[in-house]
Amino acid sequence: MASLNYYHYDFKAMGSPCSIQLYASNSKTGKQVARIAMDDVYRLEARYSRYRADSFLSEINRTAAQGGHITVDDETAGLLDYAATCYQQSDGLFDITSGILRRVWDFKSGIIPTHEAIQSVLEMIGWHQLSWQRPILTFTVPGMEIDFGGVVKEYAVDRAASLCWNAGIRHGIINLGGDIKIIGPHNDGSPWRIAIRHPRQPGGIVTTLLLYSGALASSGDYERCIILNGVRYGHVLNPKTGWPVSYMAAVSVIGEFCVVAGSASTIGLLKEEQGSDWLNELGLPHLWMNVYGEVGGSLGIG
Numbered sequence: 001m002a003s004l005n006y007y008h009y010d011f012k013a014m015g016s017p018c019s020i021q022l023y024a025s026n027s028k029t030g031k032q033v034a035r036i037a038m039d040d041v042y043r044l045e046a047r048y049s050r051y052r053a054d055s056f057l058s059e060i061n062r063t064a065a066q067g068g069h070i071t072v073d074d075e076t077a078g079l080l081d082y083a084a085t086c087y088q089q090s091d092g093l094f095d096i097t098s099g100i101l102r103r104v105w106d107f108k109s110g111i112i113p114t115h116e117a118i119q120s121v122l123e124m125i126g127w128h129q130l131s132w133q134r135p136i137l138t139f140t141v142p143g144m145e146i147d148f149g150g151v152v153k154e155y156a157v158d159r160a161a162s163l164c165w166n167a168g169i170r171h172g173i174i175n176l177g178g179d180i181k182i183i184g185p186h187n188d189g190s191p192w193r194i195a196i197r198h199p200r201q202p203g204g205i206v207t208t209l210l211l212y213s214g215a216l217a218s219s220g221d222y223e224r225c226i227i228l229n230g231v232r233y234g235h236v237l238n239p240k241t242g243w244p245v246s247y248m249a250a251v252s253v254i255g256e257f258c259v260v261a262g263s264a265s266t267i268g269l270l271k272e273e274q275g276s277d278w279l280n281e282l283g284l285p286h287l288w289m290n291v292y293g294e295v296g297g298s299l300g301i302g
Contacts, residue, residue, distance in 0.1 A: 004171065004187045009034040013041045014049075014153050016177025022164060023171040023187045033167045037160035041176065044159070048079075048152045050099070050145075060137065060146060067142035069131075077134050079151055086151075086263045087127040093270040094263055098125050098239035099147025105244075107224040107235055118242035125239050154217055154262035157181045161215075161258075181215040181258045197222075199250035199289055206289060209299065211254070217262035219269045220250035221291075232291070236269050247272040247290055254285040254299070 004023040007030035011018050020037055024030035048057045056076065063070040072080065086094040104113040104121050124143045131138035153176050160174045161181040172183035173192050185191055191210040198204030199222040209216065221234025221244065234244045251268035255261035264282055268275040276296055279286045287297035 005030070006187070007031075007034070009038070011038055013038070014045050014156070014176060016153070018176045020160070020164070020175075021173050022169050022183065024169065029168075033164055033169055036167060037163050037174065040159055040163055041156045044152055044156045048148045050147055050149070057146070057148060064139040064144045064146065065142060067139050067144075069136055069138035071135050072137055073135070079148055079155065080132055080137065081134070082259065082263075083146075083148075083151060084127065084132060086267070090267040090270065092127070092240065093238065094150065094267050095125065095127050095239040096146045096148060096150065097127055097130065097144055098237060099149060100124055100145045101237045101239070101242055104242070105235075105237065107226055107233075110226050110228070112226065112228060112233060122240075122242050125242075150263065150266055151259060153177065154179050154215075154257075154259040157215065157258040179215075179217045179258050179262055182211055182213050185212045196252050196287060197250075200293070206250075206295065207287065207299065209254075214254055214256055215258035215261045216252060216254050217258055217265050218250060218252040219262075219265040221245065221248075221269075222250065236266070238270060245269050245272060248275050249289050249291050251275065251279070251288045252286060252297075252299075253279070260284075 004025060006023055007027060009020045020034045022030060022033065024033060047055055049055045050057055052058060060070055083096045100121055104117040124141055129141050131140060157174050157176050157179045158181055161183050164172055164183050170184045171187045174181045180194060182192055191212045194209045194211055194216060196206045198206050199220045219236065221236055224235040226233040236245045238245060248269045251265040253261040253264040264284055268279045268288060271278045276288060285298050287299040289295045
């Protein structure tokens with residue numbers, strides 16, 4: 001059997017630092033496979049970015065603004081089907097129509113929006129206000145929007161890992177801004193060491209996981225926030241109230257697929273005090289820390 005060499009590729013996509021680590025027989029093969037994976041991540045970013053006027057997501061949202069309907073392709077339909085499942089399983093807390101709340105929450109401004117401003121946006125939020133009859137998506141309320149932010153990066157991780165596997169890579173790891181999928185353990189059979197960051201201590205670590213397979217995703221209130229009069233307002237917003245979550249500081253979930261781990265960690269955060277019970281019922285390995293510094297979950301702390 002040919003000996004394998006370790007290769008590490010860093011790149012930026014979806015607003016995050018990303019990396020692909022893999023073992024290949026030579027640098028040419030490693031580069032070719034990494035390029036295939038990166039190109040697919042860039043493809044998904046171009047297709048579903050809300051920052052690009054030429055993305056398909058922007059086309060969907062131009063239709064939404066008028067209260068119209070649009071026919072979508074199979075890949076987008078798959079994402080919408082998954083979003084519908086998450087909405088149902090989270091009792092309406094995981095809602096891809098809630099991104100519109102950023103119109104009133106500007107985390108760079110340091111200003112808390114008024115109740116009236118939040119209320120005016122809430123009327124345009126709610127997956128139940130859409131009509132999704134594959135392949136036709138209909139917006140019954142003009143001015144609505146959808147945002148695949150909670151799904152597409154994790155979906156891209158799973159696809160990148162799958163593309164590497166299909167290209168013959170058996171040892172490697174995909175990391176898109178902390179959303180991770182393991183292609184296979186190190187070449188010597190040892191696990192990948194993955195640190196779970198501390199939501200309150202910059203550079204701090206809650207624990208280090210040793211993973212041979214599967215995927216890991218984390219959600220937290222530490223990425224963007226406003227601190228006013230000693231109160232922290234994080235960027236994870238409850239679509240029913242329009243206000244930030246205030247109980248869980250961070251949730252990490254391990255699953256077979258990154259897209260499942262990602263939605264589960266977000267729902268765990270949105271469930272507030274019920275998050276721990278919900279995660280336990282879900283049955284996936286997980287770790288959480290609340291705003292009081294208490295830690296729990298089904299992963300050992302070390």
